[in-house]
Amino acid sequence: MTAAAAAPQRRAARARWILLLLAGLAVAAGLSLAIGARSVPLAEILSALGGARDSVGEAAVALRIPRTLLAAAAGAALALAGAVMQGVTRNPLADPGILGVNAGAAFAVVAGIAFFGLSSVSAYVLCAILGAGAAAAAVYAIGGIGAGGATPLKLALTGTAVAIALSSLTTAIVLPRGDIAGTARSWQTGGVGGAGYDSLRLGLPVLALGAALCLGAARGLNMLGLGEETAKGLGSRVAATRALASLGAVMLCGTATALCGPIGFVGLVVPHACRLLCGADHRWLLPFSAIGGAILLILADIAGRVAMRPAEMDVGIVTAFLGAPVFIWIVRRRRAGALAQ
Amino acid sequence: MTAAPLSAGLARLRRARTRHRARASAALALAILAVAALTLSIGHTVTPPLDLLRALAGAEVPGTSFALHQLRLPRAVLSLLSGAAFGLGGAVFQTMLRNQLASPDIVGITSGAGAAAVAGIVLFSLSGAAVSLLAVGGGLGVALLIYLLAWRDGVAGTRLILVGIGMSAMLQSATLYILSKAPSWTLQEATRWLAGSVNGAQLGQALPLLAALAVFGTAIFLAARDLEALRLGDDMAAALGVRLGRVRLMAVLAATGLVAVATAMAGPVAFVAFLSGPVASRLLGPGRAPFAAAALTGALLVLAADFTGQVLLPSRYPVGVVTGLLGAPYLVYLVIRQNRRGTPT
Amino acid sequence: MTAAVLIAEHLVSGYAGRRVLAGLDLEIGRGRITAIVGANACGKSTLLRTMSRLIAPEAGQVLLDGRSVHRMPPRALARQLGVLPQSPSAPEGITVAELVGMGRHPHQGVLARWSRRDDEAVAAALEATGTAALAERGLDELSGGQRQRVWIAMALAQETGVLLLDEPTTYLDIAHQIEVLDLLTDLNRARATTIVMVLHDLNLAARYADRLVAMAAGRVQAAGPPAEVLTAAMVRTVFGLEARILDDPVSGRPMMLPYGRHHARPAEPAPAAGRAATGARAG
Numbered sequence: 001m002t003a004a005a006a007a008p009q010r011r012a013a014r015a016r017w018i019l020l021l022l023a024g025l026a027v028a029a030g031l032s033l034a035i036g037a038r039s040v041p042l043a044e045i046l047s048a049l050g051g052a053r054d055s056v057g058e059a060a061v062a063l064r065i066p067r068t069l070l071a072a073a074a075g076a077a078l079a080l081a082g083a084v085m086q087g088v089t090r091n092p093l094a095d096p097g098i099l100g101v102n103a104g105a106a107f108a109v110v111a112g113i114a115f116f117g118l119s120s121v122s123a124y125v126l127c128a129i130l131g132a133g134a135a136a137a138a139v140y141a142i143g144g145i146g147a148g149g150a151t152p153l154k155l156a157l158t159g160t161a162v163a164i165a166l167s168s169l170t171t172a173i174v175l176p177r178g179d180i181a182g183t184a185r186s187w188q189t190g191g192v193g194g195a196g197y198d199s200l201r202l203g204l205p206v207l208a209l210g211a212a213l214c215l216g217a218a219r220g221l222n223m224l225g226l227g228e229e230t231a232k233g234l235g236s237r238v239a240a241t242r243a244l245a246s247l248g249a250v251m252l253c254g255t256a257t258a259l260c261g262p263i264g265f266v267g268l269v270v271p272h273a274c275r276l277l278c279g280a281d282h283r284w285l286l287p288f289s290a291i292g293g294a295i296l297l298i299l300a301d302i303a304g305r306v307a308m309r310p311a312e313m314d315v316g317i318v319t320a321f322l323g324a325p326v327f328i329w330i331v332r333r334r335r336a337g338a339l340a341q
Numbered sequence: 342m343t344a345a346p347l348s349a350g351l352a353r354l355r356r357a358r359t360r361h362r363a364r365a366s367a368a369l370a371l372a373i374l375a376v377a378a379l380t381l382s383i384g385h386t387v388t389p390p391l392d393l394l395r396a397l398a399g400a401e402v403p404g405t406s407f408a409l410h411q412l413r414l415p416r417a418v419l420s421l422l423s424g425a426a427f428g429l430g431g432a433v434f435q436t437m438l439r440n441q442l443a444s445p446d447i448v449g450i451t452s453g454a455g456a457a458a459v460a461g462i463v464l465f466s467l468s469g470a471a472v473s474l475l476a477v478g479g480g481l482g483v484a485l486l487i488y489l490l491a492w493r494d495g496v497a498g499t500r501l502i503l504v505g506i507g508m509s510a511m512l513q514s515a516t517l518y519i520l521s522k523a524p525s526w527t528l529q530e531a532t533r534w535l536a537g538s539v540n541g542a543q544l545g546q547a548l549p550l551l552a553a554l555a556v557f558g559t560a561i562f563l564a565a566r567d568l569e570a571l572r573l574g575d576d577m578a579a580a581l582g583v584r585l586g587r588v589r590l591m592a593v594l595a596a597t598g599l600v601a602v603a604t605a606m607a608g609p610v611a612f613v614a615f616l617s618g619p620v621a622s623r624l625l626g627p628g629r630a631p632f633a634a635a636a637l638t639g640a641l642l643v644l645a646a647d648f649t650g651q652v653l654l655p656s657r658y659p660v661g662v663v664t665g666l667l668g669a670p671y672l673v674y675l676v677i678r679q680n681r682r683g684t685p686t
Numbered sequence: 687m688t689a690a691v692l693i694a695e696h697l698v699s700g701y702a703g704r705r706v707l708a709g710l711d712l713e714i715g716r717g718r719i720t721a722i723v724g725a726n727a728c729g730k731s732t733l734l735r736t737m738s739r740l741i742a743p744e745a746g747q748v749l750l751d752g753r754s755v756h757r758m759p760p761r762a763l764a765r766q767l768g769v770l771p772q773s774p775s776a777p778e779g780i781t782v783a784e785l786v787g788m789g790r791h792p793h794q795g796v797l798a799r800w801s802r803r804d805d806e807a808v809a810a811a812l813e814a815t816g817t818a819a820l821a822e823r824g825l826d827e828l829s830g831g832q833r834q835r836v837w838i839a840m841a842l843a844q845e846t847g848v849l850l851l852d853e854p855t856t857y858l859d860i861a862h863q864i865e866v867l868d869l870l871t872d873l874n875r876a877r878a879t880t881i882v883m884v885l886h887d888l889n890l891a892a893r894y895a896d897r898l899v900a901m902a903a904g905r906v907q908a909a910g911p912p913a914e915v916l917t918a919a920m921v922r923t924v925f926g927l928e929a930r931i932l933d934d935p936v937s938g939r940p941m942m943l944p945y946g947r948h949h950a951r952p953a954e955p956a957p958a959a960g961r962a963a964t965g966a967r968a969g
Contacts, residue, residue, distance in 0.1 A: 093503070097510065142673065145680040153499050154680055157442045160506050161672045164447070168611055168665030171536065176656040189517045264510060313518060320514035327507040328490055331500055347818055348802075348809035351783055354822065355800065439775070563796055570791050576771035579740050581844070582764030582792035627779025627824075 014278050014288075021291040025072070028298040032068040033061050035302050037310045070195035071301045071315065072294040074260045075270075077207050077252040079293020082267020083274070083285055084214045084249040087221035088242055089140065092272070092330055093156050096132075096253035097264030102190075103163035104135020105257040107170045113180050114173050121199050128258030129206070133250040138162060140246075190261035190316030192301055199259050206255045211290065213248025217241050218282040225280065263316045265323020266293050266300075272330065296322075358628065365624045369637040373421070376644045380417050383652055384408055419542040420643040420660070422550035423607040424617075428639020429554070429632060430599035431614030432621065433561055436568050436630040437592045438502060441675055444615035445480075445600040448505025451614070452512035453483025454604040455535060459516050462531045463523040472534075473549065473605035480601025483508060484593055537608035537661025539647055546606045553602040554636075557595040561632060564588055564595075569630050610646075610661045612668025613639050619675060642667075691716040691848060691880050692737060692767075696746035699736040706732040707904045709746070714848075717878045719871065721885045721895035725925050729904040730884045731772070731852055737882070738769040738850045750848070764792035768846040770837055772853050776825045782836050783821040786811055789843030811842035814876070815869060831862030835869060842873065849873075851883040855890070863887070867894045892916045893937045900924050916940040 033045050040048075040057040047054075048061035078096060085094035096102060108131020112118040118127060143158035174180060220241030223231040231238050253267065274288040297315060300322065304313035381397075382388040388396070388405045396402040396409045431444040438448075445451050457479020461467040467475065487508055491501040516535070523531055533540070561568075567588045570578040579585055600614055620642075621634035631638075643660060646667060650658035690713035700706040706729040714720050714737075722730045735741045737748050739755045748755040750767055768789075776785055789811065790804045812818040815835045825833060834854060841849055854870070855863040871894060873879050885891040891898060892912035900908045900915055902924045908915045916939075921929040927944050934941040 098506075142677050142680060145677055153503065156503055156506055157440075157447070158676050158680070160447055160509075161442060161676045164611070165669030165672050168662070168669045172658070172662050172666050175536070175658065175662055189514070189521065264514075311522075314521065317514045317518045320511050324507045324511035324514075327510070328504050331503040331507065332490065345809075347813065347821075348805040351809055351821065352802070352805045354783060355787075355805075439777070566791065566794065566796065570788060572777040573785075573788060574771070574775045576735075576740055576769070577774045579760070580738065580764065580769035580771065580841075581788065582759075582761035584760050627777065628781060628784045 014284050017277050025291055025295050028295045029068050032298045032302055033064050036064060036305050066195040066197055066200060067192050068298060070200055070259060071192045071297045073207055074256040075266055075293040075297025076290040077256040078263060078266040079270035079289040080211060080214050080286060081249040081253040083271035083289040084245045086271055087282055088245050091155050095268035098156055098159045100135045100139045100159040100162040101132040101253050102257055102262030103166040104131040105254060107131055107166040110170050110173055114177055122202055125202055125258040129254035132254030132257055135162060136250050189314040190263035191314035192260050193312060203255045203259045206251055210248045210251030213244050215286055217245035218286050221245060221282040261316060263319055265319050266297055269323045269326045270296055362625045366634050369641060373641050376648060377417050380644060380648045381413050384413055415542040415544045416539050418547050419539045419607060420647050421640045422547055423603040424613055424640035424643030425636040426550055426554055426599040426603035427613040428617030429636040430596040432618035432632055432635035433592050433596035435618045437571055437589060439572055441619050441679060443502045446612060446615050448502055449487060449509030449512060450480050450484050450597050450600055451604055451609040452509045454480035454601045455609050456512040456516045458534060459519050459531045463519050463527045476605035477601040480597050484597035488593055534608045536659045537610035538659030539607050549602055550606055553599055557598045560591060560595045564591055565632055568592060608661060610643060611665035613642050613664055616642060616668050616671060689716055690714060693749040694737060697736060697743050698745040699732055699741055699743040710905055712906055714882055716880055718896040719874050719881045719894060720897045720899060721883055721891035722899045723885055723888055723891050724901035728901045730901050734850055734852050734884050761792045766846050768841040768844045768849045770841045770851045774837060780825055782817060782823055782825060785825055785836060786839045786843050789840040807843050807845055811839040814842055815839040830858055831865055834866055848880040853884050889941045892939045912939050916942060
């Protein structure tokens with residue numbers, strides 16, 4: 001009796017959580033518009049959203065709109081990508097940053113600028129996606145070599161190794177080229193401060209496509225959670241699920257990195273927190289993570305604006321300080337043996 | 342075979358191995374001498390060997406003495422000593438954690454020293470010895486923090502590595518943040534330091550390195566046998582009578598001390614701590630942890646990389662960039678090889 | 687009777703606050719082979735690890751010849767008590783001779799050079815385990831059974847009177863299991879080494895051990911000669927399993943044949959306690 005009755009109850013609870021998260025997202029977005037070097041009252045925010053640009057407050061809000069949109073989009077993308085990567089690799093520590101994706105994107109962009117004279121935003125985005133994808137694929141391929149596949153330890157070490165290797169190469173490219181040093185440095189930490197509608201317009205379709213791929217793979221990811229062989233035994237197309245989900249995740253975090261620069265740990269922290277709310281079912285976990293990621297990045301951006309007022313702290317730095325302790329906590333919670341197997 | 346000839350055979354085998362190791366170490370030392378001679382004689386000008394010897398002996402050789410005593414010699418000495426400290430410290434970490442990837446540059450010790458030094462340079466406008474002290478303190482502090490955070494019923498190597506990776510991410514963010522606040526004059530100093538270089542080396546910098554090598558090197562030498570046993574895993578080492586906690590804490594402190602002092606003097610020269618151990622054990626053959634040879638290898642690496650960066654490449658690179666370029670592919674290769682074999686943890 | 691060489695007194699022990707052993711008492715006879723058996727998570731490995739001071743107990747003590755194991759200097763203890771943990775790991779590329787040589791660690795001082803005595807001990811250990819021909823081979827090249835013999839050789843080179851082994855036969859096929867257990871019996875007879883081992887297989891334990899220790903829920907349920915300990919009642923309390931005990935025609939020791947739900951049951955109905963235990967485990 002319990003099993004049959006519990007399912008609708010669980011669904012209702014999850015639906016309530018989704019609504020709550022959406023409400024949280026709205027509040028966070030409102031705060032993001034209101035808070036900054038200058039605080040803007042609600043009335044002016046609303047008029048600014050309506051299109052008015054008359055007062056200083058309204059003008060400030062107008063600048064904060066693309067920034068908030070970008071934070072929401074990038075946060076959702078990174079968290080969704082993280083949840084999918086954790087599902088695909090069956091590895092609790094998988095995160096775009098840990099997997100060397102950020103370093104790959106940065107390296108590709110810097111190399112593109114230095115060797116091919118790239119200068120347009122669309123070229124940066126394309127470069128970043130390619131670099132991110134190549135790095136993620138390389139890390140996963142190398143980390144998966146040998147007994148036990150991609151264990152947490154192997155994957156984290158491989159990701160760190162590849163990231164260090166790539167940043168060495170990046171340094172070597174940048175150092176003799178004073179002309180691109182500034183551009184290169186902006187690729188070291190992620191921020192949403194420089195957001196504009198141009199880059200958003202460019203990135204959003206890619207993000208939407210990536211998200212669709214990931215959400216479509218949710219059921220397959222649930223199967224994959226049982227182990228590759230069991231999933232095959234249950235008739236799941238393991239290879240197709242992996243390929244589509246990975247492609248979607250790389251598109252998401254590659255684009256997010258291209259738009260904001262490297263932002264770590266959102267993809268790690270949010271899915272873990274959401275698993276506490278909705279369990280391990282990817283059909284729920286993925287949307288939960290997307291909304292949660294948007295909230296987290298908007299809040300982190302606000303924190304970065306407030307913490308050092310009037311100066312700003314890049315959101316990538318804020319997330320590292322929030323996320324690294326969570327990473328360490330996850331590591332501490334697990335038995336040592338489970339990390340290496 | 343009966344026991345007596347067998348034990349004689351074993352002894353012969355062991356002596357042959359020891360001889361092989363001694364020969365490999367001697368070859369390393371010779372290579373160091375050769376590269377050192379090259380770096381001492383080649384710079385803006387090329388010094389003939391005879392002039393070099395005379396200048397080294399103290400004679401005043403016009404056009405050579407200044408370059409040698411003020412520029413090339415300090416540079417070579419700093420390269421040699423910092424390389425040795427990096428190499429030895431790295432090998433201790435790798436042996437203790439039973440993982441070649443678990444070197445101080447990867448588990449966050451170097452990031453700790455780096456973050457502290459950059460903070461000192463940028464936020465407090467420090468320079469010289471104060472920055473060095475801060476770097477040493479930062480490295481040790483981070484090492485202890487990682488050690489404590491990884492503690493749960495004792496310290497498991499795996500957990501220590503992963504906690505270190507997490508800490509390292511945070512510290513790098515902190516470093517970048519501080520750099521983003523830096524005014525241009527300290528920014529240059531800080532970035533130069535972060536790249537790892539022996540430019541502007543002074544002979545005085547050799548003293549702290551010598552002291553560190555003497556103190557921590559002795560400690561490591563005394564614990565070498567216990568560290569050797571640690572390679573069999575924690576349980577087996579304990580079964581052989583090793584005091585795990587004490588040896589590990591001692592090793593962490595000594596190795597961190599070495600790496601932090603070297604980082605303070607030469608900056609975080611990429612990958613030397615990581616590369617030296619594996620290269621040395623390649624040269625010496627497996628079976629023993631290559632502590633002394635790793636120190637030699639580290640010294641050779643930094644000397645050779647600095648020479649390459651100064652003389653052989655089209656534009657002048659600080660030594661850290663050269664070792665980074667050199668180390669990156671080897672690092673990836675090592676990850677592949679280690680994964681293929683299965684992580685020995 | 688031989689005196690006890692190793693005594694556990696009121697041992698309380700576990701990991702990270704999870705108590706596994708709750709006040710356990712046990713005596714290990716000198717020169718005997720003792721096998722510890724029990725269901726998963728009953729505390730048999732914890733007992734072995736606590737007795738070999740790999741874990742410090744929360745309360746109680748372990749006495750080796752009357753001295754507390756956890757207070758002895760580690761090296762001195764390692765000269766008297768050897769431990770072979772479950773699936774130990776070896777450094778890459780190490781040779782058999784080098785690995786077995788590591789067993790000499792507790793006999794060597796910080797600065798002491800390798801001595802003739804060390805060579806002899808290693809040679810004797812290689813001989814005893816039949817691994818002398820492998821001395822120059824790398825450990826990576828060996829089969830599972832050979833590798834286990836090499837690890838035992840290493841523990842022998844340690845030259846201890848007592849040897850504790852945690853599941854020395856895991857991951858080995860049945861032929862290699864017999865080979866390892868025969869080897870341990872040889873050592874016990876030739877060197878009078880006291881052997882304590884955790885074993886999964888009840889029948890092998892009954893066949894090779896002089897004394898069986900059956901554990902459940904962190905306590906000793908029964909201890910004594912296999913013929914007294916391996917009974918249907920013991921199997922029921924310790925494993926929650928109905929079984930029939932026969933005399934093994936090969937070894938003369940008792941052997942156990944379990945009943946599944948699909949096999950013929952004994953005439954009398956199974957007691958409720960046994961079934962409840964089985965149900966609890968499945969749920």
